[in-house]
Amino acid sequence: MQLYTAPRAPNPRRVTMFMAEKGISGVTLVPIDLNAQEHKAAAFRAKSPLATVPALELDDGRMLTETRAICTYLEGLHPEPNLMGQDFEERAFIEMADRRVEWYLLARIGHCIRHTHPGLAVLEQPQFPQYGESEGRKMRETARWLDATLAQQPFVAGARLTIADITAFCALEFARGLMKFQPGAEDMPHLQAWRDRMAERPSARAF
Numbered sequence: 001m002q003l004y005t006a007p008r009a010p011n012p013r014r015v016t017m018f019m020a021e022k023g024i025s026g027v028t029l030v031p032i033d034l035n036a037q038e039h040k041a042a043a044f045r046a047k048s049p050l051a052t053v054p055a056l057e058l059d060d061g062r063m064l065t066e067t068r069a070i071c072t073y074l075e076g077l078h079p080e081p082n083l084m085g086q087d088f089e090e091r092a093f094i095e096m097a098d099r100r101v102e103w104y105l106l107a108r109i110g111h112c113i114r115h116t117h118p119g120l121a122v123l124e125q126p127q128f129p130q131y132g133e134s135e136g137r138k139m140r141e142t143a144r145w146l147d148a149t150l151a152q153q154p155f156v157a158g159a160r161l162t163i164a165d166i167t168a169f170c171a172l173e174f175a176r177g178l179m180k181f182q183p184g185a186e187d188m189p190h191l192q193a194w195r196d197r198m199a200e201r202p203s204a205r206a207f
């Protein structure tokens with residue numbers, strides 16, 4: 001299998017971190033240069049029609065895009081350690097946590113950066129800085145909720161590491177680099193402590 005990825009982009013990083021937590025090897029990483037618009041070229045669009053990474057090419061040539069779908073596939077191939085839930089109830093609660101951080105943390109961080117950072121102008125046209133700033137404020141509302149959640153439990157979805165931790169960590173790392181967002185500096189000590197624990201995992205360096 002081949003995973004089309006992009007250095008520093010948060011969604012491909014979610015997949016590489018997921019694979020590292022599971023100890024999956026043998027997937028070839030194929031870097032796509034987003035700044036050079038390589039993902040918009042016909043050759044890549046033939047594989048990923050909406051021109052996004054990550055995209056997983058299966059050995060039979062089929063393409064799978066969308067981070068959660070790729071993770072679902074990999075979880076099926078490599079069930080242990082379980083990251084998406086053992087039974088229907090646990091799967092539902094982990095999916096709730098994952099979608100919360102995907103939509104209300106990662107997406108807002110993405111919108112903020114894409115609409116305010118000059119380096120992202122190549123990917124986001126037109127940029128609407130006011131919208132980006134508003135998304136930056138809303139992202140902090142989610143981060144404060146997550147800080148309170150992590151005051152009560154060790155991981156984003158509860159007692160153990162799941163895909164939701166991976167999504168939230170990759171989101172915060174993107175914000176740390178391009179928004180200079182540090183939870184501890186904004187009175188979110190539980191989120192900072194969780195982030196620092198996550199950063200110590202070997203999987204945090206898998207991208």
Ligand SMILES: N[C@@H](CCC(=O)N[C@@H](CS)C(=O)NCC(=O)O)C(=O)O
Pocket residue numbers: 006009010011012034039051052053054065066067068123
């Ligand atoms: N919903 C998609 C989002 C994928 C996505 O937006 N990927 C970004 C990189 S993190 C991308 O390919 N951006 C290309 C662009 O904006 O032109 C997923 O979950 O995989």
